[in-house]
Amino acid sequence: MESAPESRELWQELTEHERCIGLWEGETCVGTAGAYSFRLTVPGGAAVPTAGVTMVSVAGTHRRRGLLRSMMRRQLDDVRSWGEPLAVLTASEPAIYGRFGYGAATRALNLDIDTSRVSLEVPPGTDGVRVRYTDPVAALPACEEVYGRLAAERPGTPVRQPKWERAAVVDTAQDRAGASPLQCVLAERDGEVTGYATFRVRPDWDRAGPKGTVALRDLAALDPASYAALWRFLFGIDLTSTVETGSRPVDEPLMHLVSDVRRCGARVQDSLYVRLVEVGAALEARAYRTPVDVVLEVEDAFCPWNAGRWHLVADAKGGATCRRAPDRAPDLELSVRELGAAYLGGVPFASLAAAGRVREVRPGALAEVSSAFSWHVEPWLPHGF
Template sequence: MGTDLARNRATELRVVRREELDSWYDHLIRAFGGVPEPAEERQLWYSVTETDRSIGAWDGDELVGTAGAFGFRMTVPGGAPVPAAGVTMVSVAATHRRRGVLTSMMRRQLDDVRAWGWPLAVLTASEPVIYGRFGYGVATCHVNAEIDTSRVRLSVPPGTDDVRLRYAAPADVLDVCEALYARRVPLRPGMLVRQPGWERMGLLDPQSERNGASPLQCVLAERDDEVVGYARFRVRPEWEAAGPKGTVVLEDLEAVDPAAHAAVWRFLFDLDLTSTIDARRRPVDEPWQYMVSDIRRCRLLVRDSLHVRLVDVGAALEARTYQTPVAVVFEVEDSFCPWNAGRWRLTGDTKGASCQRTEDAADLALSVRELGTAYLGGVSLVSLAAAGRVRELRPGALAEASVAFGSPVAPWLPHGF
């Protein structure tokens, strides 16, 4: 039960029944502005929604809150896919703000995740200010870019001309693209192993959401009869007095090596009747940024993406590997999940790790939120210490742990949920 502070009565929290899914989802849509989704999009979300991991908050007979979780496996440093609850579809009715409904749902959800034996919970936030108090830290960012292809040139590496490009209907080559995506997942922290049904999200193409652009298109990059890259995109035609100024709207792109990556990006740069590439949710270290002639005319915007919460500190820190040998004792503060609070001794290297309770003196002090921020290797503990979020208690421990926690590639969440 969650306490309704304004009315001094209990709010019931329980798992959503299948027959309640329509009203549960209607409540969610209203909380996010009330604009109906196309039927095909709604049905697709229904097909992947795990109702046994979805909860609602009821004030009497009135549904006033929603929260769900997807059963994901997420790549962590070292390449292992680790169980993670993908927290999603969180909403509270505007009539029930500031009454503890959200806190009650977050409390119930994290208790459930712990009971499921999953060490991590992750989410993307419509409002980033909300989730820090529940122990979530911003662990990945992504780049949005608007590239002026009329003035920016691409310098490609040797071998690019050996890659053949061909158009294909997106649905016809879905399996091929998914197989290539699966090859990429272990190579970058933050990527999600695609669960059954999620592959269809990449084909979602309601006309009402194209904003004047074409239906979804796909191009494959091939070498020696092997698919080595792909891009899914739309083209939004536009004309002015001087001529065409269309936009390429990039939806998804993967490639296995520098030449394939360059070939796909060069194709996008050279599309006829266009002068802009609108690329959203791309990795912050994606190679095309180091191939362009003028990065300023690419109008980069970095945004927060994946927020990570360690539900089981010991299991989470043992699940990943570390760039350099590390032996450090953390003093962890976690008021929302008190089972994590206290001292933990982490020892690890590139082969594995152990993280156990200890009574030894602490080397570093921080909250579980900072551990979540640093967990995937995209934010250094040194940076967090500079912000006053990590305290060094043993000289040298901060630098040692910070290097060990790093990742050679930036963590990245490829799609929302």
């Protein structure tokens, strides 16, 4: 299906053409790959330069000829030359990118909540939050301020570059798919915006009456009362009996407010895939939850400059060094894919080891590394690219 003109115009503006790859056979394009210049929040709050891999395609007539591999090879060489220690992507087919060193690092929670049978127990102060409708485009500055304040707290969140905020309010007939135009509400306390939600309403009826659906696009809040007030508003929209969500964090606080989690239709799926382009720089960029002193033997056949032994030393105050240590005995052995999966703190090294993906050489090293790499909130990608 062809994109709406306004969507094409926005994505043409956002596309960084100098970071794109095209493969041609004569006058026919048979392969593409692009990379946005992102800054990704990592544990500790640092915003690390990151390549957001996108628009990867190979023509059906040219499959199994090594075209994808050649583009991935060229792209990772480019990312390294740009000085970006991370590359990330969302995979249309999860089986594809592991062989290029990408590991599934975040998960997404999807919900279909039966609001006719699920109630909310809201925290004190919720009644003091005002929720009001506003125009989604006019509200962008206020919403972006909330998003920016929260981005530093959640690993996996892109720090949005200029113009990316517009992608959050694209509202075409194709986007609606039979639902209402995009709507927006703000949560406010004492005149300050403390949260927002954007959504559509998809009407439906049967013989018993209305059974519409609230399709949530985005929700963010700075405090528990504002968060609860927004969800209470969504649960109470007239002529609806379902709230459905796309990507939400797997530690979504809503699950502790609802009266019946079984009627929330919770489903979890893979989301952001992470690839360490420069192992040393990437491991030095993030913070660690507990002190760690470990030698990692990293396998990386696709980016051989990463292969070998790395000595990671970090304290719990945020300082870390990661240097090559060819003469030291390894404590753990793993591939760069597993390192990418664990990098944002959402995948325990102990789980990878139980699957046979990480091997403990020095007794006790696995527990030490699992504790250090963990984080107090789950990593989350709030929007695609």
